[in-house]
Amino acid sequence: MKIWFSFIEGIRNIKRAKLASTITITSVAFAHLLIGVFLLFSVNINQIIGDVRSKIELEVFLEADLSVKSGRSVEKKIIGLEGVKDVKYISKEDAAKRFQEEFGRNIYEVLTFNPLPSSCTVKVKKGYRNYSFIKKLSTEIGRIDGVDEVKYQKQILSLIDRYITIVYAIAAAAGIILIIIAIVLLYNTIRLTIYGRKDLIDIMKLVGATKTMIKRPFIVEGFVEGLFGALIASVILYGSILLIKRYIYPYVVNAVEIYIILLISGATIGIIASGMSLVRHLKEI
Amino acid sequence: MIEFYNVNLDINRVGILRNISFRIVKGEFTFLIGPSGAGKSSIIRMIYMDVFPISGMVVVDRYSSAKIRRREISMLRRKIGVIFQDFKLLTDRSVFDNVAFSLHVVGERNKEIKRRVLKVLAEVNLSHKRNQYPDELSGGEKQRVAIARAIVNNPIIVLADEPTGNLDYASSVEIMNILERINKQGTAVLMATHDAALLKKYSHRQISIDQGVLNKK
Numbered sequence: 001m002k003i004w005f006s007f008i009e010g011i012r013n014i015k016r017a018k019l020a021s022t023i024t025i026t027s028v029a030f031a032h033l034l035i036g037v038f039l040l041f042s043v044n045i046n047q048i049i050g051d052v053r054s055k056i057e058l059e060v061f062l063e064a065d066l067s068v069k070s071g072r073s074v075e076k077k078i079i080g081l082e083g084v085k086d087v088k089y090i091s092k093e094d095a096a097k098r099f100q101e102e103f104g105r106n107i108y109e110v111l112t113f114n115p116l117p118s119s120c121t122v123k124v125k126k127g128y129r130n131y132s133f134i135k136k137l138s139t140e141i142g143r144i145d146g147v148d149e150v151k152y153q154k155q156i157l158s159l160i161d162r163y164i165t166i167v168y169a170i171a172a173a174a175g176i177i178l179i180i181i182a183i184v185l186l187y188n189t190i191r192l193t194i195y196g197r198k199d200l201i202d203i204m205k206l207v208g209a210t211k212t213m214i215k216r217p218f219i220v221e222g223f224v225e226g227l228f229g230a231l232i233a234s235v236i237l238y239g240s241i242l243l244i245k246r247y248i249y250p251y252v253v254n255a256v257e258i259y260i261i262l263l264i265s266g267a268t269i270g271i272i273a274s275g276m277s278l279v280r281h282l283k284e285i
Numbered sequence: 286m287i288e289f290y291n292v293n294l295d296i297n298r299v300g301i302l303r304n305i306s307f308r309i310v311k312g313e314f315t316f317l318i319g320p321s322g323a324g325k326s327s328i329i330r331m332i333y334m335d336v337f338p339i340s341g342m343v344v345v346d347r348y349s350s351a352k353i354r355r356r357e358i359s360m361l362r363r364k365i366g367v368i369f370q371d372f373k374l375l376t377d378r379s380v381f382d383n384v385a386f387s388l389h390v391v392g393e394r395n396k397e398i399k400r401r402v403l404k405v406l407a408e409v410n411l412s413h414k415r416n417q418y419p420d421e422l423s424g425g426e427k428q429r430v431a432i433a434r435a436i437v438n439n440p441i442i443v444l445a446d447e448p449t450g451n452l453d454y455a456s457s458v459e460i461m462n463i464l465e466r467i468n469k470q471g472t473a474v475l476m477a478t479h480d481a482a483l484l485k486k487y488s489h490r491q492i493s494i495d496q497g498v499l500n501k502k
């Protein structure tokens with residue numbers, strides 16, 4: 001009952017200060033829209049990068065005349081290393097077969113001998129597929145007896161790892177700035193309603209309302225404005241993603257968690273902002 | 286029930302009341318009289334503990350200005366009804382909701398609120414206007430709404446700060462009649478006024494104040 005009353009009074013506050021409320025809700029929506037875009041962008045980029053990373057493998061070329069037996073023992077040593085998912089040994093003969101499959105010609109016919117070295121293909125466990133680890137792993141493998149050379153897609157990996165941090169840092173900074181802007185706007189709207197509702201607050205005090213009871217409608221106001229703004233942003237984002245999925249890029253990832261995060265963020269920001277405003281302004285009137 | 290012991294009040298370091306002592310007992314009807322600026326409103330504010338003495342003590346019911354806590358102030362105010370010259374109604378809601386407001390604020394149940402609001406609106410003869418808004422009422426009617434709001438919580442005292450100050454004589458008499466009726470039912474009334482014409486008509490006890498000091502009779 002008490003909560004219901006506070007809720008009604010909070011809604012009354014919003015309706016009374018229509019312009020301020022509209023501006024605030026719009027700003028909260030805008031901030032959350034951008035935050036949502038960043039989050040969805042990150043999720044999708046992550047998905048794509050994850051795909052790229054999962055294809056990354058190290059090619060370990062063994063010394064030219066290494067026996068199959070020694071080759072197998074190199075394979076075993078590599079398997080024992082940290083972060084290695086699996087290792088596939090490819091003998092000189094296997095390599096020749098592959099050549100045949102790929103180019104349609106027999107290497108012995110082309111060159112009369114087989115120059116292809118035996119090798120190992122190394123797959124790395126998830127979570128280890130970053131540039132610095134793979135670099136370390138490749139040196140480690142390079143030190144094993146019988147290993148001639150280790151190759152992997154150095155450039156792609158280092159590129160991804162260098163730029164992904166920058167992208168995330170920019171997104172995080174933008175997100176924080178937007179949240180602060182939303183809080184400031186909410187804070188000021190609540191301040192306006194606190195001043196604008198001096199009559200209400202005075203009467204509440206006069207008839208014996210406790211401080212909590214006096215604060216509640218304003219907390220509700222912040223909560224509703226924050227939540228509503230985030231809801232608008234969520235609806236717009238969700239709609240856009242559906243459209244993108246249908247007309248532009250069917251593989252776009254739409255994560256429900258993002259909308260939950262947005263709504264929680266909106267509501268929390270609303271409560272925090274009105275709480276701060278009350279602490280600051282309630283005693284002034 | 287209300288006791289002032291050698292009360293001194295300063296506001297912004299300016300002396301407002303000097304060495305005020307008096308008491309009001311249960312169920313009493315008392316006028317607080319004196320010219321404008323004498324300190325009547327200040328005394329009333331001290332009773333509902335809106336301002337506090339710099340020395341001396343105000344005791345209301347079982348609360349003392351010397352050691353009342355914030356939460357207790359809320360509890361005290363639930364036992365006091367206050368009305369003002371300017372009514373202080375909320376213009377964005379109906380008569381019914383204005384009266385119900387003071388019960389909602391203290392967490393009363395909806396059913397009980399409805400019952401009690403309808404009862405007090407009948408007592409001030411405003412049942413038929415319960416769905417109207419304050420701006421649609423005359424001054425006298427507005428003050429009756431304010432009285433209904435003040436008494437809906439069954440207070441032990443009604444504090445009336447120049448309740449007839451904005452009203453014509455006929456409406457003033459109407460307000461007085463309601464206050465007297467409330468008083469007959471056992472609620473104490475303390476009414477600040479400088480309306481000489483009205484005072485002549487009623488023989489209640491008077492506390493007289495001038496320039497922050499009580500006039501001894």
Ligand SMILES: Nc1ncnc2c1ncn2[C@@H]1O[C@H](COP(=O)(O)OP(=O)(O)O)[C@@H](O)[C@H]1O
Pocket residue numbers: 296297299301319320321322323324325326327328
């Ligand atoms: N908030 C205030 N700040 C400064 N002076 C005040 C304030 N409130 C009242 N006063 C002064 O206190 C004196 C008594 O005021 P008040 O109690 O309102 O008198 P009354 O109600 O009898 O007209 C007046 O001189 C008035 O100017």
Ligand SMILES: [Mg+2]
Pocket residue numbers: 322325326327446447
């Ligand atoms: Mg006065």
